[in-house]
Amino acid sequence: MRQNENIVSLKNISVAFDGETVLDDINLDIRNKEFITLLGPSGCGKTTTLRIIAGFVEPDKGDVLFDDNKINGVPAHKRQVNTIFQRYALFPHLNVYENVAFGLRVKKTPEKELDLKVREMLKLVNLTGLEKRKIDTLSGGQQQRVAIARAIANNPKVLLLDEPLAALDLKLRKDMQTELKKIQQQLGITFIFVTHDQEEALSMSDRVVVMDNGKIQQVGTPKDIYNEPKNAFVADFIGESNILDGVMIDDRLAEFSGKKFECLDSGFEKNEPVDVVVRPEDVDIVPLSKGMLEGVVTSITFLGVHYEIIVDIGGFKWMIQTTDEQFVGDKVGLYIEPDAIHIMKKSEYSGKYGDYSSYSEEIDHLSDVEEDEN
Amino acid sequence: MKFLSKLYIALILVFLYAPILVMFIFSFNSAESVWVFEGFSLDWYKELIYNSTMLTALRHTLLIAILSAIISTVLGTAAAIGILQLRKKITKSLVMSVTNIPMMNADIVTGISLMLLFVFFGKLIGLNESLGFFTVLIAHITFNLPYVILSVMPKLQQTDKHLPEAALDLGCTPLQAFFKAVLPSIMPGVFSGFIMAFTLSLDDFVISYFTCGHYQTLPIVIYNMTKKTVTPDAYALSTIIFVTVFVLLILYNTMQNNSERKVARR
Amino acid sequence: MKNSALGRRIIACPYYVWAAIFIIVPLIMMVYYSITNPVGEFTIDNFLSLGKYSKAFLLSITYAVISTIITFLIAYPLSYAMTKLKISSQRMILMMVIFPMWMNFLIRTYSWISILANTGIINNFLVSLGFEPLKLINTPGAIILGMVYDFLPYMVLPIYTAMSKIDTSLLEASDDLGCNGWQKLKKVIFPLTLPGVVSGITMVFVPSVSTFYISQKLGGNKTMLIGDAIEYLFNIGPDHYNVASTLSLVLMVLILISMAIMNRFTDETDEGVII
Numbered sequence: 001m002r003q004n005e006n007i008v009s010l011k012n013i014s015v016a017f018d019g020e021t022v023l024d025d026i027n028l029d030i031r032n033k034e035f036i037t038l039l040g041p042s043g044c045g046k047t048t049t050l051r052i053i054a055g056f057v058e059p060d061k062g063d064v065l066f067d068d069n070k071i072n073g074v075p076a077h078k079r080q081v082n083t084i085f086q087r088y089a090l091f092p093h094l095n096v097y098e099n100v101a102f103g104l105r106v107k108k109t110p111e112k113e114l115d116l117k118v119r120e121m122l123k124l125v126n127l128t129g130l131e132k133r134k135i136d137t138l139s140g141g142q143q144q145r146v147a148i149a150r151a152i153a154n155n156p157k158v159l160l161l162d163e164p165l166a167a168l169d170l171k172l173r174k175d176m177q178t179e180l181k182k183i184q185q186q187l188g189i190t191f192i193f194v195t196h197d198q199e200e201a202l203s204m205s206d207r208v209v210v211m212d213n214g215k216i217q218q219v220g221t222p223k224d225i226y227n228e229p230k231n232a233f234v235a236d237f238i239g240e241s242n243i244l245d246g247v248m249i250d251d252r253l254a255e256f257s258g259k260k261f262e263c264l265d266s267g268f269e270k271n272e273p274v275d276v277v278v279r280p281e282d283v284d285i286v287p288l289s290k291g292m293l294e295g296v297v298t299s300i301t302f303l304g305v306h307y308e309i310i311v312d313i314g315g316f317k318w319m320i321q322t323t324d325e326q327f328v329g330d331k332v333g334l335y336i337e338p339d340a341i342h343i344m345k346k347s348e349y350s351g352k353y354g355d356y357s358s359y360s361e362e363i364d365h366l367s368d369v370e371e372d373e374n
Numbered sequence: 375m376k377f378l379s380k381l382y383i384a385l386i387l388v389f390l391y392a393p394i395l396v397m398f399i400f401s402f403n404s405a406e407s408v409w410v411f412e413g414f415s416l417d418w419y420k421e422l423i424y425n426s427t428m429l430t431a432l433r434h435t436l437l438i439a440i441l442s443a444i445i446s447t448v449l450g451t452a453a454a455i456g457i458l459q460l461r462k463k464i465t466k467s468l469v470m471s472v473t474n475i476p477m478m479n480a481d482i483v484t485g486i487s488l489m490l491l492f493v494f495f496g497k498l499i500g501l502n503e504s505l506g507f508f509t510v511l512i513a514h515i516t517f518n519l520p521y522v523i524l525s526v527m528p529k530l531q532q533t534d535k536h537l538p539e540a541a542l543d544l545g546c547t548p549l550q551a552f553f554k555a556v557l558p559s560i561m562p563g564v565f566s567g568f569i570m571a572f573t574l575s576l577d578d579f580v581i582s583y584f585t586c587g588h589y590q591t592l593p594i595v596i597y598n599m600t601k602k603t604v605t606p607d608a609y610a611l612s613t614i615i616f617v618t619v620f621v622l623l624i625l626y627n628t629m630q631n632n633s634e635r636k637v638a639r640r
Numbered sequence: 641m642k643n644s645a646l647g648r649r650i651i652a653c654p655y656y657v658w659a660a661i662f663i664i665v666p667l668i669m670m671v672y673y674s675i676t677n678p679v680g681e682f683t684i685d686n687f688l689s690l691g692k693y694s695k696a697f698l699l700s701i702t703y704a705v706i707s708t709i710i711t712f713l714i715a716y717p718l719s720y721a722m723t724k725l726k727i728s729s730q731r732m733i734l735m736m737v738i739f740p741m742w743m744n745f746l747i748r749t750y751s752w753i754s755i756l757a758n759t760g761i762i763n764n765f766l767v768s769l770g771f772e773p774l775k776l777i778n779t780p781g782a783i784i785l786g787m788v789y790d791f792l793p794y795m796v797l798p799i800y801t802a803m804s805k806i807d808t809s810l811l812e813a814s815d816d817l818g819c820n821g822w823q824k825l826k827k828v829i830f831p832l833t834l835p836g837v838v839s840g841i842t843m844v845f846v847p848s849v850s851t852f853y854i855s856q857k858l859g860g861n862k863t864m865l866i867g868d869a870i871e872y873l874f875n876i877g878p879d880h881y882n883v884a885s886t887l888s889l890v891l892m893v894l895i896l897i898s899m900a901i902m903n904r905f906t907d908e909t910d911e912g913v914i915i
Contacts, residue, residue: 056812075816089809093831096906106827154817354734379721383733386718390740390792393751394762401752402884408760440907449655456652473662480850482867486874486888487666490673493674496643516662519655520776524746573742593744600750600857606851612747619742627735 006068007158007190008034008053013062015048016345021132022048024214026062030158032190035184037193039201040211041237046194049211050160053192055079059292067157081158082151087167088143090135097131097145103154119150124183143173148183158190165200177204195200198238202226210234231347235277242283242318243353246276248342256342257293261336274345280308280321281341291333297326378528387520393493394616396515408604428595428611435576435592441623443572449515450522450571451564457523458530477520485584492585505587513585514575519572524568529563530556560629569626600634620627670892678878686886693869693887694898697894700866703780704849707787709793712845714788719803720829734800741793748835749786749854756782778860786854787844794843802836803829837841838902846895866891883898 006029013026023045033341038046038295051057052064055076066073071079082103098105099122104114122128125145135143144164151159161180165173181204182192195201201208204220210217210225210233218230229235232243246256251266256276268274288294293312309326311318311334318334326332391635398407404415422428444505453473476484489505492512534540537559541551559563577594586594592615599608664727677683722730740748756776757762763773776782806829814828830837854866864872866887873884 032757053815061644071692077811077818077820081816083813085809087807087809087815089807089813091813091832092827102814102827106818113825150817187880376724379717379724383718383721386714386792387733387736390737391746391787393789394740394743394754396754397747397751409757409759409764449658452651453655454652456649456655459652461648469659470689472659472663475667478846478899480846480891482850482852482870483670483895484666486870486885487670487872488662490669490885491666492871493663493871493878493881496814504892512662516658519658523655577742578804579746593746596744596746597853600746604750604753606748608750612744616743620739623735623739623742623834 001339005032006030007066008192009063009065009068010049010052011065013049013052013059013064015052015057015059021214023052023059026214026216028192028216028219033188033190034172034206035100035181035191035193035204036207036209036315037196037201037205038182038194038211039198039237040217041196044211045212045214046196046209047162050162050271051238052081053158054081054083080156081160082154082156083160083162084147084164086162086164088147088164090143090146090150090170092135094133095131096133097139098128099135100149102150107154117153118149123151123178124152124186124331125149141169141176144168144176148180150188151253152183152187156189158192161186161191161193163194163196165195165197173200179363180204185329202238206352210237212237212248228342229277229344231344232275232349232351232353233340233347233351235275235344240277240280240319241353242280242316244276244278244316245351245362246274248272248274248343252338254341256315259293261341262291263343264339265341268345275346275350275357277342277344278318278336278340280319281306282336283318283320283322283337285309285320285322285324285326286335287335288331288333291335293334293336295332295334297328297330297332300326300328326370397609398613398616400606401604401613406605406610408606415467418606419614420611421607422614425607427590428592428607429593431590431595434507434589436515438510438591439572439575442511442518442575444570445511446515446518446522446571447564447568450519450567451526451560452517454526454530456525473520475520477516477524480516481578481580482584484517485513485581486518486544488581489584503587505585506589509585509587509592510582510589513581514578517578517581518571518574522564525567525570526560528561528564533559549601566630573622576615576619643893661903670885670889673882674889678882689883690886690890693866695864696864696869699863700849701894703783703787703855704845704863707784707791708841708845711783711792712841712897715792715799715840716837718796718832719800722800723803725780730804733799737793744851745790746853749790749857750784752782752858753777756785765825775885777858777860780859780863782857782858783863785856787848787851790842790854791847793911794847795840798836798839798843799833800836802833806832807860834905838905842899842902845898850891 006244008030010026010028013021013023014021026049027047028049038045052059055071055074055078058072060138065300066080073224097118098119101114104117109117111362118131119128120235122131125148126176127142127149129196130138130142135146139307144167144299147164164180165176168176170244181194193201193204200223205222206221207219208222208225209219212233218225218234220228225234226238229238229241231332235241235243244256246254248265248268248271249255249267250270252263254261254263254265254274254276295311295318297309298312299310301308306321306323309320311320311332312332368371399411401418402416403411404417405411411633424550442626457469458468460469488509492504492509518531533556537555538551540546541555542548546554578591579597580592581598582591590598592611596608596611599605659897674684674686675684681850722733727731753760757763758773758775758777760777762776767773781838810828810832816822819827850867852865852871855863855865855868870884870887870891873887
């Protein structure tokens with residue numbers, strides 16, 4: 001085992017396109033053999049980060065280290081990484097077999113060895129029997145598999161995946177998520193995965209890097225990211241949340257919505273203004289008398305496993321997920337356990353997310369186009 | 375590397391425009407030579423105005439170009455609509471192969487074969503001189519048609535198949551439906567087909583040469599001029615044509631850009 | 641509803657009639673003339689006389705092949721260089737490449753006489769510098785130059801179109817999989833532009849092999865190409881239409897065969913753009 005377990009390190013990376021900052025002083029260490037996900041909305045710089053590692057973009061400032069060696073300026077074709085492109089970028093003039101064999105042929109691999117490797121790869125991605133098929137006769141999922149096989153046939157130390165599942169439908173996407181995870185464990189190599197889908201990121205990754213505005217907002221395991229969001233952006237982007245203005249009166253005592261609450265956080269200044277996050281599933285609806293807060297139900301949506309109800313408390317609309325049916329106009333009490341209250345330092349994102357908030361996928365798709373141009 | 379590739383592009387453009395520049399310069403030569411420049415004059419342009427053969431030929435060329443462009447556009451647009459309605463793949467591809475023949479064939483073969491047809495049937499009905507205005511016109515329409523069809527067809531394929539049905543549903547007669555719903559949406563294709571037909575017809579020499587008899591178009595006159603020693607009047611004429619086409623192309627491009635912008639605004 | 645569909649099918653009938661009379665019948669006439677003599681009796685003499693023209697055929701093919709190759713060698717790097725520029729510059733250069741096509745090709749060809757003649761622009765220049773004048777005009781080189789010049793845009797257009805359509809992610813993918821510049825050209829760019837190359841080659845070869853003006857003007861009537869022979873026979877009178885039509889028929893078949901050979905290199909022929 002190597003002493004340093006970081007396979008790729010980004011040191012103080014900054015990039016601007018046409019004067020517009022895309023990445024702003026990024027520092028990131030990627031460990032050998034981990035599945036790490038760069039997560040963020042369109043234009044956050046996640047794809048650019050990936051392309052810097054691949055060698056398609058040269059950073060304006062900062063160093064890229066691979067196995068502790070600086071690889072700035074090394075052209076893409078000489079790097080030991082391979083990429084799975086957003087729309088696969090399969091060669092339309094070659095059949096499935098030749099697409100997978102492409103990198104090996106470039107390296108002038110002996111025919112016997114090449115054939116063995118290609119067949120092994122096709123077996124790994126369950127495409128045996130389709131060797132002679134033309135690319136445009138394959139389904140989206142099959143094309144995806146060819147792209148995977150083509151990339152890993154070159155024995156890369158790091159595989160870069162640029163939103164590889166975005167073009168697939170929901171069912172297929174779920175299947176491919178499991179399969180990708182399986183392949184990663186089987187090969188034992190590092191996967192760097194880019195997505196804007198938080199569920200995908202949480203379910204697949206060993207670690208998640210949340211990005212926005214060219215900056216890294218938080219790095220951590222999926223559990224850390226969800227349970228201990230560092231700022232309002234992360235809390236909002238990952239899952240659904242009620243983000244409130246509050247004050248940290250003392251260690252383990254916070255005040256928001258005009259009431260004082262016990263919590264588990266400490267280490268803040270006395271009376272420091274903070275952001276408070278409460279996840280909708282962590283709020284219990286109780287009879288008025290037992291509630292810590294009181295409010296009026298303003299809307300109810302039945303979602304199958306639970307109801308999503310909106311409760312107005314002093315003008316702030318809370319989102320609450322509960323299995324008990326309520327009715328519009330009901331006065332209800334809310335109960336919150338101390339460990340359900342997360343305190344975050346104020347940041348540039350504070351106050352941006354009024355009422356309950358959930359990251360809107362629709363807005364994300366609208367802005368997708370812009371990032372593609374980079 | 376970047377500099378080298380730019381230099382290369384520049385060199386090719388010099389190669390492409392050198393003869394045109396030569397033509398342009400020597401059209402203003404005061405002497406008769408087309409390679410020794412002796413002084414600036416507009417004599418050759420003045421001479422053109424009094425050259426009746428040239429003026430007649432110009433009239434002929436314009437007449438043929440306009441007529442053939444109009445007829446081939448109407449015929450070709452109708453053809454494109456009908457061909458797309460064909461259900462059997464074999465019939466469709468057969469029709470398209472026949473349509474492509476004038477485009478793929480060498481001009482000289484198209485010219486000779488049409489000439490043979492005209493001469494043969496002229497003889498049958500007892501004509502002494504079967505080649506003339508009508509034969510040139512027919513020939514031009516024939517070689518224009520595939521270009522019109524191929525520029526209208528993609529536009530037709532892009533339009534919503536339910537467009538005419540929607541128009542019918544809203545109370546149009548089939549004819550109204552075509553003019554009000556289908557035609558406007560394929561107009562860019564029809565228009566570019568027309569322009570293409572017009573310029574192809576203006577420019578055609580080989581096919582006209584075999585089918586025109588004594589009905590001389592401009593390229594034929596130029597050909598006859600270049601058969602003897604050329605004087606700068608041929609250059610003057612070409613310069614005028616060149617400038618005209620240039621202006622037309624600029625106009626066409628700005629119009630297209632405008633319509634593109636309109637579409638973009640929508 | 642049915643009526644309108646029927647109406648839309650009938651609307652093409654005038655064209656079908658036109659195509660039958662003016663596209664198909666002329667080809668039949670050509671065959672008819674080829675197998676008859678001037679008084680209309682069946683004969684194969686026309687084909688027997690082809691031997692006289694074998695040299696013209698051979699020369700035509702040789703010149704056409706050489707000029708097609710040269711045109712390709714000029715156009716391919718040109719298209720490649722163009723795609724590396726900004727989109728707006730690409731459009732402008734494309735316009736500039738196409739533009740000479742809208743100018744009368746007789747004059748364009750003739751202008752080369754001004755440049756290449758024994759006392760023409762190049763030689764005047766050389767003499768003024770104290771060099772010996774060169775023999776430029778009336779040489780095979782001049783004919784090939786004329787062909788390359790006249791038909792270059794036909795090669796650039798389809799190749800450029802094919803090249804500009806290549807998805808940049810495919811080029812990145814080939815970088816990613818370890819291709820150096822040359823391997824990228826050989827393994828990705830060239831195969832992807834092959835349909836454009838094929839249609840460019842066809843569009844240059846066909847007019848080159850059948851031309852009759854360029855050779856007369858720049859070759860100085862010394863070399864008779866097959867187009868010259870057909871034009872010559874056409875001009876001496878109706879009695880020679882039969883042989884002229886036989887030559888045209890053979891020329892057409894020859895072109896068809898070479899197109900068929902070219903198309904074997906690619907499955908898709910519908911990629912090329914024809915203007």
